[in-house]
Amino acid sequence: MALDLDALYTDLHRHPELSFQETRTAAVIAGKLAELGLTAEEGVGRTGVVTTVENGDGPVVWLRADMDGLPVPEQTGLPYASTARGIDPAGNDVPVMHACGHDMHVTALLGALERLIATRGDWSGTVVAVFQPAEEYGAGSQAMIADRVLGRFPKPDIVLGQHVTPLPAGVIGVRPGTQMAASDGLTVVMHGRGGHGSRPHSTIDPVVMAAATVMRLQTVVSREVDPREVAVVTVGSIHAGLKNNIIPAEAKLELSLRYPDDAARERVMSKVERIVRAEAAASGAETEPTITVDHSLPPTINDHTATARVTAAFERAFGDGSVIDPGMFTGSEDVSWFAREAGVPLVFWFWGGVDPQTFADAVAGGTVERDIPTNHSPFFAPVMHPTIERGVENLVVAAREFLA
Template sequence: MGIDLEALYIDLHRHPELSFQETRTAGVVTRALSEMGIPFEEGVGRTGVVAVIRNGDGPVVWLRTDMDALPVEERTGLDYASTARGVDPSGAAVPVMHACGHDMHVTALLGALERLAASRAEWSGTVVAVFQPAEEFGAGARAMIADGVLERFPAPDVVLGQHLTPLPAGMIGVRPGTQMSASDGLTVTLHGRGGHGSRPHATIDPITMAAATIMRLQTIVSREVDPRDVAVVTVGSVHAGLKHNIIPAEATLQLSLRYPDDAARDRVLEKVERVVRAEAAASGAEQPPTIVTDHTLPPTINDLAATDRVTTAFRREFGEHAVIDPGMFTGSEDVSWFARDSGAPLVFWFWGGVDPELFARATAAGTVDRDVPTNHSPFFAPVLHPTIERGVEALVVSAREWLG
C-alpha cells in the first residue's frame, strides 16, 4: 500500500515549522523514506534530509525541495488550517503557517520517490533527494553545502526543482534563462538621540529619519532605474520606540532588494546605501547608520539546453496547453547554490495550485491580484487535487528525461 499523499500533506500543513526548526517535518520525511526502504541521512545542514536511490549506471539526478514555513497567521478557514506557534530568531512568539507551499513541495517529492523506487526496472542511474531547510531565510542551501552535501553524496549531473505558485492547478510554468531574481536582505539601523517626547528639539528623532528614508528609498526604482529594467526595493519591517512619549535612540528597517543580475545588484545596492546615509546626515545623526546584509541569493538561472529538454517532456506528457512561459519572477530562491557550486545545470519550474474555475473567473473579471491569494498570504491554500498529482508527475517526468 502506497503513501496517502493527501493525508501526509494535511499533516504537514497542520504542523508547520520555522526555518532551521523543521525537526518534526524531517521526522515525517524520514519515516516515509524508511517505509519505502530508501536510504537517507538526516541532520544535513542542521535539519535537512538527503535520500539516495542507487539503481545501476547512469546520470545522477538531484531533486530538491524545501521544508520550512513562515511567521504568518493562517486565515484560510480550512478545517486543517494551522494554529501552530513558534519562536523566531529574535525570541518572539509568532504564528506559523505554510504560506508558501513548502508542505506541498515535500509531499510531491515523497510521492515522486515512491514512483521512482517502484519503477526501478524502467530506469538506470542515481536519484538524490534533497529535503532542504531554511529556504525562507535564504540560508538552507549554504548550510547543507557547508555540511558537505556535495562531497558526501553523489554529485549532480543535473539539479531539478519546483515551486508552487498561483497558477491554475495542473499548469506548469517554466522558462529558460533567468527564472527568478537575485535578492539581498538588509537590516538598517538608524542611530538617533533619544529623549522625552515633549522635547523633540533636544533629540535626534530616528522615527522621522526612518520615515524620510523609507520614502526616499521608493524613488530608487521609480526615478533611478531604467523603466525597461527589473528592480524591487521593499521595506518589509520598521521597528522603533516602546512608548508614546519617548523618542527612541534607534530605528530599524529591514529591506528586501531584487534584481535580475549581479550588475543590477551592484547599482541598486550603491543607491540604497547612498540614500540611507544621506537621510541620516540630513537628520543630523551623530553616528552613521549601520547596514548589515542578512542574506544574499543569486538569480535562479535555468540552463538553456536542460530546460528545453524538460519543457519538451512536460509538453509531451501534459499537453501544449498546460505548459507556459510565466516570465521572470521577482521572488528569489536559494536552490541555485547547489547547481552553481557543483557546476551542474539547473532546471527550476513552477506548478499551479489554484482552483481552475476560480482562476478563470478572476481572470475574466480582471481581479486575479485581489481574488487569487499569492505566496506568503495568510489566505494561501492550494487545492489538493490535481495539485498533488501534478507535482509528483512533474518531478518524475523531469527526472526520467535523464534516467531513461
C-alpha cells in the same frame, strides 16, 4: 502499502516549522522514506534530510524540495489550517504557517520517490532527494553545502526543483535563463538621540529619520532604475520605540531588494546606501547608520539546453498548452547554490495550485490580484487535487528525461 499523500500533506500543513527548526518535519520525512525502504540521512545542514535511490549505471539526478514555514497567521479557514507557533531568531513568539507551499513540495517529492521506486525497471541511474531546510532565510542550501552534501552523496549531473504558485492547477511555468531574481536582505539601523517626547528639540528623532528614509527609498525604482529593467526595493518591517512619550535612540528597517543580475544589484545597492546615509545626515545624525547584509541570493538561472528538454518532456506528458513562459519572477530562491557549487545545469519550474475555474473567473473579472492569494499570503493554500498529483508527475517526468 502506498503512501497516503493527502494525509501527509494535511499533517505537514497543520504542523509548519520555522527555518532551521524543522525537526518534526524531518522526522516525518524520515519515517515516510523508511516506509519506501529508503535510508534517510538526517541533520544535513542542521535539519535537512537526504536519501539516495541507486538503480544501476546512469546519470545522477538531484530532486530538491524545501520544507520550512513562515511567521504568518493562517487565515485560510481550512479544516487543516495551522495554529502552530514558533520562536523567531529575535526570540519572539510568532504564528507559523506554510504560506509558501513547502508542505506541497515535500509531499510531491515523497510521492515522486514512491513512483520512481515502483518503476525501477524503466530507468537506470541514481536519484538523490534533497529535503532542504531554511529556504525562507536563503541559508538552507549553503548550510547543506557547508555540511558537505556534495561530497557525502553522489554528485549531481543535473539539479531539478519546482515551486507551487498561483497558476491554474495543471499549468507549468518554466523558462530558460533567469527564472527568479537575485535578492539581498538588509537590516538598517538609524541612530538618533533619545529623549522625552515633550522635548523633541533636544533629541535627534530616529522615527522621523526612518520615515523619511522609507519614503525616499520608494524613488529608487520609480526614478533611478530604467523602466525597462526589473528591480524591487521593499521595506518589509520598521521597528522603533516602546512608548508614546519617549523618543527612542534608534530605529530599525528591514529591506528586501530584488534584481535580475549582479550589475543591477550593484546599482540598486549603491542607491539604497546613498539614500540611507543622506537621510541620516539630513536629520543631523551624529552616528552613521549601520547597514548589514543579512543574506544574499544569486539569480535562479535555468540551463537553456536542459530546460528545453524538460519543457518538451512536459508537453509530451501533459499536452500542448500545459507549459507557459511565466516571465521572470521577482521572488528569489537558494536552490541554485547546489547547481552552482556542483558546476552542473539547473532546471527550476513552477506548477499551478489554483482551481482552474476560480482562476478563469478572476481573469474574466480582472480580479486576479485581489482574489487569487499569492505565496506568503495568510490566505495562500493550493487546492489539494490535482496539485499533489501534478507535483508528483512533474518530478517523475523531469527526472526520467535525464535518467538512462
